[in-house]
Amino acid sequence: MSNCRFASAFKALEHWLKGQLHTDEQFTLWFEAEDSQFVRFNHGKVRQAYPVLQLELTLRLIRGERHSSAQLNLSGDFAQDAVTLGHTLTELRALLDVLPADPYLLLDTQEWSTERQVPGQVPELQQVIDTICDLSQGLDMVGIYAGGTLYRGFANSWGAYGWHQCANALFDWSLFDASGEAVKSTYGSATWDAQALSDVFVQAREQLKHLSTPRISLKPGQYRAYLAPAALEEVLGLLSYDAFSAKAFANRQSALQQLQLGKQQLSPLVSLREQPSTGFEPGFGPDGTARQDIDLIQTGKLVGQLVSSRSAAEYGMQANGADRREMPHSLVMAPGELASNDVLSELGTGLYISNLWYLNYSDVGSASLTGMTRFATFWVENGHIVAPIETMRFDDSLYNLLGSNLLALTREQTLCIDSGTYERRSLNSHVLPGALVERLTLTL
Amino acid sequence: MSHAQSSLRRFMQTCADIPGFISLRLVEQQAQTLGVSRNVIEPPSLRHSCGVMVCVHIDGQQAFAATSDISLSGLQQALERAQHTAQSLRGRGLLHYPAPQTRDVQAHYRSPDLDLPLPGTADWLALLMETSQSVPGDPRLVHWSARLRVVQEQQLYLDNQGNDILRSQQQLYPEVGVNAFDGQQSQRRTYSLAQQGGANVVTQSALSEQARRVADEALQLLLAPNTPQGPRDVLLMPDQMILQIHESIGHPLELDRILGDERNYAGTSFVTPDMFGHYRYGSDLLNVSFDPGVPGELVSYSHDDEGLPAEKHLLISQGILQRPMGGALSQARSDLPGVANSRACNWNRAPIDRMANLNIEPGDQSMEQLIGGIEHGILMASNRSWSIDDARNKFQFGCEWGQLIENGELGAVVKNPNYRGISSQFWRNLSAVGDASTHQIMGTPNCGKGEPNQVVTVGHASPACVFSQIDVFGGQA
Numbered sequence: 061m062s063n064c065r066f067a068s069a070f071k072a073l074e075h076w077l078k079g080q081l082h083t084d085e086q087f088t089l090w091f092e093a094e095d096s097q098f099v100r101f102n103h104g105k106v107r108q109a110y111p112v113l114q115l116e117l118t119l120r121l122i123r124g125e126r127h128s129s130a131q132l133n134l135s136g137d138f139a140q141d142a143v144t145l146g147h148t149l150t151e152l153r154a155l156l157d158v159l160p161a162d163p164y165l166l167l168d169t170q171e172w173s174t175e176r177q178v179p180g181q182v183p184e185l186q187q188v189i190d191t192i193c194d195l196s197q198g199l200d201m202v203g204i205y206a207g208g209t210l211y212r213g214f215a216n217s218w219g220a221y222g223w224h225q226c227a228n229a230l231f232d233w234s235l236f237d238a239s240g241e242a243v244k245s246t247y248g249s250a251t252w253d254a255q256a257l258s259d260v261f262v263q264a265r266e267q268l269k270h271l272s273t274p275r276i277s278l279k280p281g282q283y284r285a286y287l288a289p290a291a292l293e294e295v296l297g298l299l300s301y302d303a304f305s306a307k308a309f310a311n312r313q314s315a316l317q318q319l320q321l322g323k324q325q326l327s328p329l330v331s332l333r334e335q336p337s338t339g340f341e342p343g344f345g346p347d348g349t350a351r352q353d354i355d356l357i358q359t360g361k362l363v364g365q366l367v368s369s370r371s372a373a374e375y376g377m378q379a380n381g382a383d384r385r386e387m388p389h390s391l392v393m394a395p396g397e398l399a400s401n402d403v404l405s406e407l408g409t410g411l412y413i414s415n416l417w418y419l420n421y422s423d424v425g426s427a428s429l430t431g432m433t434r435f436a437t438f439w440v441e442n443g444h445i446v447a448p449i450e451t452m453r454f455d456d457s458l459y460n461l462l463g464s465n466l467l468a469l470t471r472e473q474t475l476c477i478d479s480g481t482y483e484r485r486s487l488n489s490h491v492l493p494g495a496l497v498e499r500l501t502l503t504l
Numbered sequence: 505m506s507h508a509q510s511s512l513r514r515f516m517q518t519c520a521d522i523p524g525f526i527s528l529r530l531v532e533q534q535a536q537t538l539g540v541s542r543n544v545i546e547p548p549s550l551r552h553s554c555g556v557m558v559c560v561h562i563d564g565q566q567a568f569a570a571t572s573d574i575s576l577s578g579l580q581q582a583l584e585r586a587q588h589t590a591q592s593l594r595g596r597g598l599l600h601y602p603a604p605q606t607r608d609v610q611a612h613y614r615s616p617d618l619d620l621p622l623p624g625t626a627d628w629l630a631l632l633m634e635t636s637q638s639v640p641g642d643p644r645l646v647h648w649s650a651r652l653r654v655v656q657e658q659q660l661y662l663d664n665q666g667n668d669i670l671r672s673q674q675q676l677y678p679e680v681g682v683n684a685f686d687g688q689q690s691q692r693r694t695y696s697l698a699q700q701g702g703a704n705v706v707t708q709s710a711l712s713e714q715a716r717r718v719a720d721e722a723l724q725l726l727l728a729p730n731t732p733q734g735p736r737d738v739l740l741m742p743d744q745m746i747l748q749i750h751e752s753i754g755h756p757l758e759l760d761r762i763l764g765d766e767r768n769y770a771g772t773s774f775v776t777p778d779m780f781g782h783y784r785y786g787s788d789l790l791n792v793s794f795d796p797g798v799p800g801e802l803v804s805y806s807h808d809d810e811g812l813p814a815e816k817h818l819l820i821s822q823g824i825l826q827r828p829m830g831g832a833l834s835q836a837r838s839d840l841p842g843v844a845n846s847r848a849c850n851w852n853r854a855p856i857d858r859m860a861n862l863n864i865e866p867g868d869q870s871m872e873q874l875i876g877g878i879e880h881g882i883l884m885a886s887n888r889s890w891s892i893d894d895a896r897n898k899f900q901f902g903c904e905w906g907q908l909i910e911n912g913e914l915g916a917v918v919k920n921p922n923y924r925g926i927s928s929q930f931w932r933n934l935s936a937v938g939d940a941s942t943h944q945i946m947g948t949p950n951c952g953k954g955e956p957n958q959v960v961t962v963g964h965a966s967p968a969c970v971f972s973q974i975d976v977f978g979g980q981a
Binding site for chain 2: 423
């Protein structure tokens with residue numbers, strides 16, 4: 061068993077809780093913790109810096125077919141946390157007294173045990189600050205460093221136990237020139253390598269030079285375009301909210317419902333797979349089910365959905381390890397055959413889009429997406445970068461972008477680590493190629 | 505006083521001899537989420553969040569440390585981590601932080617009706633079940649739900665300048681949603697509200713009535729034609745106006761965006777510091793206020809999260825840009841006036857410039873006059889899609905509900921209403937502003953920004969408004 065203090069604290073609470081249960085009660089426990097260091101930069105210097113020590117526990121109390129859950133913060137001190145957990149247990153018992161049986165409760169009562177510690181080494185705060193500030197000398201750099209160890213634990217009263225911890229560091233930043241043009245970069249690793257970070261900085265500096273040419277203003281219309289992996293990540297990020305969810309399909313709110321109904325098609329080049337086996341997340345979810353690799357789209361056809369235990373009970377399906385939100389966490393898109401070195405020549409004349417921004421549905425039923433170009437987006441002529449473009453809005457259907465208008469996917473895939481830190485640091489990632497499309501519709 | 509608040513006060517007393525500025529911000533939040541989906545009660549969930557953010561200034565460097573360990577030893581460790589962080593910034597910090605000016609403030613803000621008891625869980629669930637069962641039994645109505653989230657939050661801010669500011673807020677979020685599907689296409693209608701207060705926030709929402717209405721409207725949308733494309737006058741109802749204000753006035757006026765802090769994530773602004781005092785943001789009819797004193801509005805408070813007293817200011821007066829939204833630090837950085845809007849989403853994030861209550865002041869037109877003044881237009885209600893560029897200029901928004909207006913008469917229902925525009929031009933097309941009878945106090949719990957990321961609550965109040973000659977279009981279905 062892990063000798064980590066958080067693992068010990070979690071195990072102690074689990075043991076204590078088992079001793080508190082009434083004979084007709086069961087529980088599940090989901091533990092999330094991080095000891096993170098955040099350093100925010102602007103103009104190449106530190107704008108804001110702070111560590112966050114954050115322990116969270118979600119207790120679900122089950123009595124027959126009645127259940128309810130409570131999430132609380134822990135201190136890490138057993139005596140204090142046992143008191144807090146005891147109060148929560150009392151509160152949940154009172155809540156169960158007024159609840160009816162839940163017809164969609166489906167419990168996994170199997171006993172299992174797993175522990176995974178991903179080795180890693182994050183730098184000291186002073187090293188982070190000095191390295192990044194030194195690399196930013198003479199540059200207008202703005203960005204965020206987030207590093208430290210992340211912990212996830214699961215236990216239930218039937219004997220299941222899982223522990224997962226990984227240390228990593230992620231630096232997500234942009235370099236701006238005087239005209240406001242910018243290049244965005246990310247460096248993430250379980251083992252911090254200052255030289256590797258420096259190499260990415262050098263690449264970003266080089267890319268910034270391409271932006272010195274005055275911007276070209278494009279008219280609305282249709283343009284041949286290349287979406288770099290980071291741009292494609294935005295498209296799949298939007299789809300991830302509900303497009304693959306069994307509940308959303310049943311409620312007719314999935315953006316892929318026309319694909320499900322056979323009224324629209326995606327390109328046979330498109331294959332998508334939720335692949336937690338190679339991601340950063342633990343192999344178990346908040347309700348204790350083992351995460352599974354799931355084919356979602358194969359050669360353009362919808363072949364899978366993310367089915368939580370609740371959806372399985374409600375809609376008569378087979379649960380496949382998805383948690384309550386039924387969102388993918390480790391999405392992998394199969395590569396194509398276009399060599400990345402040939403992207404510009406194959407693009408010929410059109411748009412090279414490094415990043416997209418603020419996507420949303422203009423018509424979810426037809427999977428019509430709108431969003432903005434952002435950061436380094438270039439006009440390319442005859443395979444050569446000409447100039448950056450003015451920020452433009454696109455509005456197009458997914459069935460065009462990754463359907464009839466998809467020409468090729470790159471042979472090389474890029475690992476895109478989610479830099480999201482809403483409430484806590486994310487463990488999500490995407491592995492994606494770039495996409496060459498025949499037409500992208502710009503509207504404003 | 506809670507145990508955690510007592511502990512925080514004791515710890516602050518132990519800091520008396522430590523030189524330099526120290527503040528402690530304790531947040532204790534209790535939330536309950538209830539839902540009934542297709543007449544089945546969903547398992548309720550509770551959330552008890554508790555932690556402290558420590559802030560120190562050492563030699564002009566500001567640093568923080570957050571912890572969910574609120575024991576005296578846990579607070580001491582957080583203080584030491586904040587001090588260590590501040591020391592690590594020497595020569596590397598962007599700013600030199602002046603000592604805060606506010607001293608010896610004792611304040612306690614309380615939400616309206618905070619002392620009135622709330623219904624118990626069983627009563628809330630009965631109400632939500634009644635709401636759910638109000639949805640008629642039409643096979644085209646494939647999904648519906650009624651939900652309620654109740655949040656009770658206490659924040660205690662203490663510093664070694666003698667400031668002691670307690671904030672006790674109670675927020676309620678009732679909502680109803682219905683999905684309709686005819687075998688070919690689906691449409692969704694929703695109702696939601698977000699206000700501070702007591703049970704009356706929910707009871708006055710008349711949820712069962714709302715459920716029947718949105719179910720009927722979802723079915724109407726299934727039969728409706730797509731919104732026609734082309735320029736029209738647009739009448740935006742308050743539940744769309746709040747999104748319009750939020751995205752194309754609120755975010756561009758956040759001073760930290762203007763100062764470049766958000767360039768790597770949320771973005772920048774088309775507004776520049778030289779515009780304040782003379783730039784024409786909108787027509788003469790546009791009056792926009794930062795108003796933390798509206799009873800019941802979602803983010804009313806007495807002081808922001810750094811202890812700055814909050815008061816009403818006009819950000820845009822008769823169309824002319826007056827001041828940005830920036831807290832004490834941003835005001836010092838920019839030499840611009842600002843507002844008390846330095847806010848954090850919770851104990852585990854440091855304050856940054858955020859919207860709080862951002863409102864449009866009512867005008868003098870009744871709803872009948874607003875509609876009657878439109879020759880060729882469309883009414884749009886209830887936001888369903890939003891997208892805007894990183895400078896908060898080029899936007900495209902979509903609504904759930906549309907009704908054409910021809911020759912001053914409200915007419916046919918249309919589906920998938922969308923419109924697009926450019927912020928710097930759009931508000932200049934504001935041609936009519938509704939009076940108090942069209943005005944609603946609303947808000948959202950989901951405004952994302954900042955690195956590390958933060959989601960905060962935001963209050964918006966607005967009358968219905970008319971914008972002339974806007975680019976309107978429908979969906980592809």
